[in-house]
Amino acid sequence: MIKKISFLLLLLIGFFVSAQTAQDTTAIRVGITGSAPFYIQNEKPEGIVPDLWREIAFSLNRQYQYTKFDSVKEGMQATANGDIDVLVGPITINSRRAETVSFSQPFFDTQLAILAPVLDLSFWDHIKPFFSSTFLYAVCLLLIILSIVGTLFYLLEGRKFPDEYGDHPIKGIGIGVWLAIVTMTTVGYGDFAPKTPRGRFVMGAWMVISLIMATSFVAGIATTLTVSSQQEKTIKNLGQLEGKKVATPSYDKVLNQVRNVGGSPVPVTNVNEAYQLLKDEQVDAVLYDEVPLEYVFKNEDKEEFILSKKNIQPQHYGFIFPLKSDLRRAVDLQILQLREDNTISDIITQWINSKE
Template sequence: MIRLILFFYLLSFCGNSYAQMKRDSVIQVGFTGSQPFVIPNTEADGISVDLWRDIAFQGGLNYELTHFKNVTSGLDAVKNQTIDVLVGPITINSDRAANVTFSQPFFETEMAILAPKIEQGFWDYVKPIFSTTFLFGVLGLIFALSIVGVLLWVVERNTLSPEGKHSTIRGIGNGIWLAIVTMTTVGYGDLAPKTLSGRVIVGVWMIISLITATSFVAGIATTISQIKGEDETITSLLHLEGRKVVVPDNEKIIDNITTVGGRPEPVADINEGFEMLSSGEVDALVYDVIALEYTYRGHDEDRFVLSKKNILPQNYGFAFYEASSLKRLVDIEILKQKESGEIQKVINRWVSSGE
């Protein structure tokens, strides 16, 4: 019995000693991703790096930072056990989870659309009046009024007006006038049908007007309301049809843009994409919403419109080779900082200071 107790004591001591050795050893930490989550310079910086520093401080961890050009190379280093953990805005998905282990998500994000604000000119305000729908509606109404006017002149040429007896054009004009005041229910009383046929025609026209006038006027009103002009600024995925769009080099995002008829242009990082958008090479930029907010702040913000439409929501986490005591420590610290709101404070600080 004493031997058994001594064995368990020795096992516990060895386990604690191993854990202490791991804590005293230098953890190899890779960092990668777009700003503001990772900003590579002489001293690594960014949201993800700040979060890792807080975790390391709370856990008493010693570490060395190594920058990787992209997420793919960083995940390969994790898989090959060149590094212990990869930090950054690393999207958690099934393909990556087959090769590495992810921490608790530290941020839930989405794609957003950044596009130039399109100012409308005079023609944009008046072109609805010249639309096919509007013109056909007006022409249809004129045609109907002309038919009624001619019919009234035919049956009322001797009584509609004295001029109607000798002037065809004047008589038809009076007939159209009667049709108009009848349709609009104005009823000036200057003209009125005297014959039975004329009253039948006017009566039928009254009924037709009641049935059709409301729909026609509603259509006219809708078209006129468009005189303000449609907002041609790209604000949703549906607006991307036929447009050239900068996107991350991500198969899922590329497929989504292609599905709505857009022409995706993959880029390595958001800075390259923003330069293409600013120079007019592309029509819109689809990227992580935080990265977009950080990048375009301080760059003539009035030129652009940022649209958040809950596009492709996804989670960011840190990557490990396998589940370990280090991953467990990171998971607990991430949950603590999410619960306390510290992560959101770090994000807000970086976004509000973006230049």
């Protein structure tokens, strides 16, 4: 009896081991979607994601077969229906998608970047600050104050010395303004000087006031000129997209972000289309994921365009599994390992540099 029970136990153990082995050798049904450099559709799939999945499958000792999907939406539906075991690609992790599928650990953290042509400042751009309203208001206000001080000085002292200040009020006020300017700038030519106690009081008070005021005026004007002269025409941040045509992916979140800063979004289907619109001068800038932008941004164009990364709309890429997937945990562990040893970063860098 004992021998029969032992024999049955051995049969059961052998059955479970065989079933487990058969399960491990079953090819994983992998859906793939995305665009270059994450997924390049050739005779054999190439790109960042195929290279990454190859590393994961090798570590799991599992075979796999690809099924291509034109969009994440189609791949998600196939995953939810159980037609595939995992959907791989540059898939943004968000709460809305997580309602129907399960996400892996993020394999890459990304952001939007801005690609725009390099625009040099013209001669007018350099002198335009001198015609700004702030600069003109400051100069006009200073002239008014000088006129008031010159008039007051003429009334208190200039009329008493017509030989020096002239009989005509305009000439006398002009000399008073000149004296106020000389006093404010601490030049001190000595051609005119107050002689009466009231005149000296006015000029003494003006010395103190002008010392404080001149410092403030000079600092304000210098700041205005410096800030204005340093303003670049090259688009490097979201604030500079106002009134500009911007090629963007056709995602509502990105389109609305451009509209919120006063820009006009031009939806495109892929980054190559956006880059071509920029080169054809049909748009003023491109707002797209940084990795595809770096990939299409050719080395020979780096003197004509500039790529700016300003931490715009950070997002995370992950793989999609059915809600009750037994495969997800094993893939999560591999993703964490590949991130820790910088394998994923090396793969991405290699593909971006492959266009150089």
